Amino acid sequence: MSVPAETVLHRDDLHGSLGSPAMGSINFLNEVMGRFPDAISFAPGAPHTSFFGEIDVARHTARYLRHLEEERGLKPEQAERLLYQYGPSRGLINDLVTHALRTDQGIDVPQDSVVITVGCQEAMLLTLRALVASPTDLVAVVNPCFVGLSGAAAVLGVDLVAVDDTDDGIGFAQLDEVCRAARTAGRRIRALYVAPDFSNPSGGFLSLEARHRLIAVAEREDFLLLEDNAYAFTADQPGALPPLKALPGGERVVHLGTFAKVCMPGARVGYVVADQRVRHASGRTGLLADELATLKSMVTVNTSPLSQAVIGGILLEHQGSLASVVSAKAALYQRNLRLLLDALDRSLGPGTGAPAGVSWNRPRGGFFVRVRLPVPADERLLERSAREFGVLWTPMSHFYLGDGGDRQLRLACSYLDPDTIEEGIGRLTRFLHAVCP
Known part of the structure; x- marks a missing residue:
């Protein structure tokens, strides 16, 4: 043969x-x-x-099922079926996530502005894909940059431009120059990726003054801020600062988060807060989150309902706060x-x-x-x-x-x-x- x-x-x-x-x-x-x-x-x-010893998947899932029955009025078989079937691309636990964001971080947004993702990595991928519409579009990053973001950009063919980190967390003079250079070249900065709290890999941190200044630059130059919030919870609480999304001008911020570090990395549950308004050619307006959910339906379809149930159960067991x-x-x-x-x-x-x-x-x-x-x-x-x-x-x-x-x-x-x-x-x-x- x-x-x-x-x-x-x-x-x-x-x-x-x-x-x-x-x-x-x-x-x-x-x-x-x-x-x-x-x-x-x-x-x-x-x-x-x-x-990991604190995690009880069966208990957390049961707690979330009880929530579906008591708060959403589902019958037990309906609640179970919700976890066994495909789920909505936007997510199942959006209400619990928005409550936790409001309680713990001062981020007050409607639940339909949140998309539950497969880890923060998918949140980055979807956001980059939605925002970069033309070869002339650029995304700025604080350099050095988390490889998850730069890797997602490479997969999508998104051009990145670097702004070096400094003792202030970011080189503002260089950011101004990057914006000027982009305009001169006929290109536009669509967004700046930044992790204001103890970034990966450099441990960089933005002061409150720098946070306000960064939002002001984003408004002046007309770009969005992609805020990676993975490590903010590790701050010494007397020195903790509000996320960019919770500050005045936070409508310029797309907030990227994950439950990997604070709950369970194996669940692979993250989220993106995208409450920016999108105006369609017809005049109708919606949310950027709507567009991200549409993209997600063609990428992962939905985030595992069982994984969401585990995270939802943990949130419910702690009265909706992860503090x-x-x-x-x-x-x-x-x-x-x-x-x-x-x-x-x-x-x-x-x-x-x-x-x-x-x-x-x-x-x-x-x-x-x-x-x-x-x-x-x-x-x-x-x-x-x-x-x-x-x-x-x-x-x-x-x-x-x-x-x-x-x-x-x-x-x-x-x-x-x-x-x-x-x-x-x-x-x-x-x-x-x-x-x-």
Whole structure:
């Protein structure tokens, strides 16, 4: 019997986004972690597993089913069928999400302005697809940028333009120049993606003054702000600031959120708040959320009703507010961040004999610390770090548009325990003494 000929496709005939650095970074890190399972990994920004013991999928689902019966008047068989069937593209738990946003974050929007998505990643994809209508459209990003956003842009063929982060969170002078350059070139900035609270990967933070200023720039230059809110809950509460969406001028803000960090990453439930008005050629007006729901119906059809039921049940068990849920988690992440920074100070700070040129930022929340080195922190160096010293990290160059970050690395501390953080920084210290001049 003859062996069928192999079907070979040429990579050049596949979509160009497959060669994007953003697309390969997560797979690369997973591959390295798989080859060095005994290494301590500061690479993934995953939630701490100790909180998974609080999750009871059956109980949460039952609580949501009871809500459907008592509050929406469904019979038990109707409520169950709602979770077993395809669901509406806009979502099932929109009322609970809007209540939580109003209670916890001061974001007061109608429930039809919310679309429940498959994680925040789908929220980004849908929003970019809806807003970028022409090859002349651009999306600005604070650089370095979360690879989920830059990767989604690559898949969609959306052109990005970088605005570097600064001590103020964003370079406003450069943002002005980017807007001027776009107009001169006959292009327009449609949106700016920003994570104002402890961004991934740099831990950047926008002051209240900077938040107001950013909204003013968006109004003046006529673009939207895409606000990624994933890490705001980790703020030290006396220093917590309102999200952009809750500030005056918040109608300029499309708010992107997720329950991955605060509830359960495996549920893959996120949301997008898009209450901007859309005027049709007929004169009829609707919401941007309507357009996103239409797009979603052709992407994932709907977000899993069972997953939504789990998140809905958690919200109901806490009277519609996640404040009590996130407080314990925020305390753990604050502790881990403090332990990481303390270990860096003791091992690599002034007076320790650390190699010259090693420094790091000091975020007040979030999962990440950015470390600057006097040598290139590339994938080859990461391989040596894992093989010879048993410690993993993420090259910051993965997060930059174009060149940048080649002498920086990212440390994530969210899912590690105190002893592991201490041992990991010890290994990192020995590694840096070996590779830095």
